[in-house]
Amino acid sequence: MVAKTSHNDGKYMLEVRGLTMQYGQRVIQKNLNFHVLPGEVFIIMGGSGCGKSTLLHHLIGLHRPVAGEILLAGQSLWAQDDEQRAKLLRQIGFLYQKAGLWSSMTLAENIALPLREYTDYSDDEVRELCELKLALVGLAGFGHYYPAELSGGMQKRAGLARAIALDPKMLFFDEPSAGLDPTSAARLDDLILELRDSLEATIVVVTHELASIYEIADRAIFLDAENKTISAIGKPDELRRTCENPRVREFLTRAGKFKGF
Amino acid sequence: MSRRSSKAKREAVKVAGLEFLAQDAKGVDLVFVPGKKCWVSVESRHDSSEKPGKAKASLRGYWLQTAQRPGLENLVLPEGLQELELDCSDVTQWDSSLLIYLRYLERLCQQKKLQCHKSNLASGIAKLLEISLADDADKAVHAPRPHFFQRVGLRSRQLLHNSLVVLAFIGELSLAIFKLLLGQPGFRGQDLLQQFLGAGPAALPIIALIGFLMGLILAFIGAIPLRWFGVESYVASLIGIGVLRLLAPVMVGVVMAGRSGAAFAAELGSMQINEEIDAYRTLGIDPVRFLILPRFLALTFMLPFLCLFADLLGLLGGMVVAVGYFDITWLDYYETLIRTTRLADLWVGLFTSLVFGALVSACGCFQGINCGRKAESVGKAATDAVVYSIVCIVLATAVITYTTVILKI
Numbered sequence: 001m002v003a004k005t006s007h008n009d010g011k012y013m014l015e016v017r018g019l020t021m022q023y024g025q026r027v028i029q030k031n032l033n034f035h036v037l038p039g040e041v042f043i044i045m046g047g048s049g050c051g052k053s054t055l056l057h058h059l060i061g062l063h064r065p066v067a068g069e070i071l072l073a074g075q076s077l078w079a080q081d082d083e084q085r086a087k088l089l090r091q092i093g094f095l096y097q098k099a100g101l102w103s104s105m106t107l108a109e110n111i112a113l114p115l116r117e118y119t120d121y122s123d124d125e126v127r128e129l130c131e132l133k134l135a136l137v138g139l140a141g142f143g144h145y146y147p148a149e150l151s152g153g154m155q156k157r158a159g160l161a162r163a164i165a166l167d168p169k170m171l172f173f174d175e176p177s178a179g180l181d182p183t184s185a186a187r188l189d190d191l192i193l194e195l196r197d198s199l200e201a202t203i204v205v206v207t208h209e210l211a212s213i214y215e216i217a218d219r220a221i222f223l224d225a226e227n228k229t230i231s232a233i234g235k236p237d238e239l240r241r242t243c244e245n246p247r248v249r250e251f252l253t254r255a256g257k258f259k260g261f
Numbered sequence: 262m263s264r265r266s267s268k269a270k271r272e273a274v275k276v277a278g279l280e281f282l283a284q285d286a287k288g289v290d291l292v293f294v295p296g297k298k299c300w301v302s303v304e305s306r307h308d309s310s311e312k313p314g315k316a317k318a319s320l321r322g323y324w325l326q327t328a329q330r331p332g333l334e335n336l337v338l339p340e341g342l343q344e345l346e347l348d349c350s351d352v353t354q355w356d357s358s359l360l361i362y363l364r365y366l367e368r369l370c371q372q373k374k375l376q377c378h379k380s381n382l383a384s385g386i387a388k389l390l391e392i393s394l395a396d397d398a399d400k401a402v403h404a405p406r407p408h409f410f411q412r413v414g415l416r417s418r419q420l421l422h423n424s425l426v427v428l429a430f431i432g433e434l435s436l437a438i439f440k441l442l443l444g445q446p447g448f449r450g451q452d453l454l455q456q457f458l459g460a461g462p463a464a465l466p467i468i469a470l471i472g473f474l475m476g477l478i479l480a481f482i483g484a485i486p487l488r489w490f491g492v493e494s495y496v497a498s499l500i501g502i503g504v505l506r507l508l509a510p511v512m513v514g515v516v517m518a519g520r521s522g523a524a525f526a527a528e529l530g531s532m533q534i535n536e537e538i539d540a541y542r543t544l545g546i547d548p549v550r551f552l553i554l555p556r557f558l559a560l561t562f563m564l565p566f567l568c569l570f571a572d573l574l575g576l577l578g579g580m581v582v583a584v585g586y587f588d589i590t591w592l593d594y595y596e597t598l599i600r601t602t603r604l605a606d607l608w609v610g611l612f613t614s615l616v617f618g619a620l621v622s623a624c625g626c627f628q629g630i631n632c633g634r635k636a637e638s639v640g641k642a643a644t645d646a647v648v649y650s651i652v653c654i655v656l657a658t659a660v661i662t663y664t665t666v667i668l669k670i
Contacts, residue, residue, distance in 0.1 A: 103636040125361060128361035132357060132364060148634050197388065
């Protein structure tokens with residue numbers, strides 16, 4: 001199952017080979033195989049409890065897989081030593097479900113921390129970068145605010161500003177629209193697409209928000225909670241019409257009814 | 262990067278650059294030399310006395326964080342410019358370092374009232390700049406730093422407000438107790454039992470240890486001056502009065518401040534953060550009666566019992582030293598104790614601990630329910646609960662001691 005080689009020729013930004021995830025003895029998902037192309041918006045969808053977030057945590061190296069391999073930009077995540085892996089993971093930005101902003105720091109300090117830790121930008125440049133990143137997510141001038149002083153949508157956007165602080169090649173989003181009203185969610189979706197186009201980043205989104213799935217996905221995979229593996233892969237529109245798995249069709253048509261398809 | 266010496270490596274260093282290009286009246290290409298602050302002809306390298314009004318800022322090379330870049334602080338705009346065109350067509354690779362430079366340039370142009378054109382930017386750069394300068398971005402209001410007198414005023418108002426919050430809490434708690442006396446407890450009996458178990462029996466081991474050692478230590482230390490006068494047998498009265506009246510209540514109070522007071526603050530604080538307190542309020546359940554009252558009652562009424570327990574172990578500890586170390590028989594110890602210590606000493610001590618129980622639980626609950634919503638707020642609430650509890654304990658001890666002396670109890 002596990003491929004012997006730990007390199008691909010770099011044509012995939014992310015590749016997952018035979019990944020199995022377990023909590024103790026409980027298998028969450030097994031034998032996952034998929035890849036993400038550069039510049040793609042790739043969606044991991046599925047019902048609640050199917051292991052979407054767990055998969056995302058594996059992809060960003062928070063959990064070690066029981067079996068299988070994860071290749072970031074052609075390099076196997078767990079074949080590296082700790083330092084190399086940390087370096088590899090620094091190329092990715094992550095927006096946590098609850099934004100994950102450090103609550104004891106202002107927004108500017110939140111963004112400045114990775115910059116000060118890992119780059120040699122001067123203080124002036126760091127200040128400019130904080131302003132720039134905040135402006136990019138529509139929070140210009142909010143640098144001196146603490147996360148607790150902002151609304152949920154603003155916190156998400158601030159989290160995104162921090163995620164892009166180090167100019168990552170890949171961005172991961174965990175339920176970006178969770179807890180947001182439809183308008184804010186749509187604005188965040190637009191922002192994701194704009195950043196993809198202008199930063200030329202590859203984007204992986206975990207969501208069950210159907211409006212987002214249709215809006216932003218280039219390709220999507222459906223994680224099935226019942227047979228514990230990927231049961232569909234492709235464009236959401238096509239999957240809704242042609243997928244053989246009834247659960248996938250059902251999942252994707254609820255939005256169809258919703259949007260008046 | 263500058264430390265790398267070999268030629269091969271020096272070639273690998275990526276460099277970013279910026280040049281101001283212009284043409285003079287005769288159509289000769291000029292380049293701006295920031296060091297000399299003047300324009301130089303590209304071909305003949307002669308200084309030019311002209312100050313062209315229109316120039317092009319040509320950015321080139323590798324605008325990467327890791328590359329050698331011109332610093333923001335060194336940027337000098339040529340004098341006499343009216344129009345500046347930003348050109349990134351020679352940029353090989355770029356990241357945010359280019360964006361901040363462009364933004365900086367543009368701001369500088371605005372300051373010096375130059376016209377700034379951005380015709381020749383790659384689509385990605387142009388788009389990011391556009392987003393970052395978009396007008397629909399929410400504008401935060403920068404409050405100016407207040408004047409000294411304003412700050413004094415604001416601070417005083419804050420202090421006043423804080424004391425009102427304390428008063429409001431005391432009021433709410435009194436009201437809750439009043440309603441309890443009227444037969445409307447407002448909490449579940451199970452919760453009360455839980456709190457009693459947590460504040461009482463669960464604390465026995467630590468109270469036992471502290472009480473016993475306290476008696477032991479006091480006996481050793483107290484025996485020193487007593488021995489000067491040859492009245493070592495009076496160590497029993499020292500322990501009796503010292504422990505019963507003062508040491509046991511204070512030590513039990515301090516231990517319970519660290520143990521239960523901090524726990525109350527942390528519990529209620531995390532409930533505050535999780536919006537659980539709000540959820541109670543929305544349901545019409547008064548959090549003061551539902552959450553705070555059981556804790557308050559439990560600690561207030563358990564503390565005298567804990568104090569009594571500490572009294573017993575303190576006397577026992579003292580006796581161990583008296584009998585084992587100073588050759589006083591246990592009968593002597595007992596007899597001296599009974600003869601010199603009055604029951605009133607015990608009552609004063611127990612009353613004191615009752616007051617401490619009320620103070621410690623009130624401090625803990627107050628800090629918890631007024632906890633902020635940041636990650637460090639719970640920690641601060643717990644710390645403050647302990648600090649304020651101990652301060653209150655010491656103040657209350659002073660008041661009670663003074664009063665009892667005046668009243669000759």
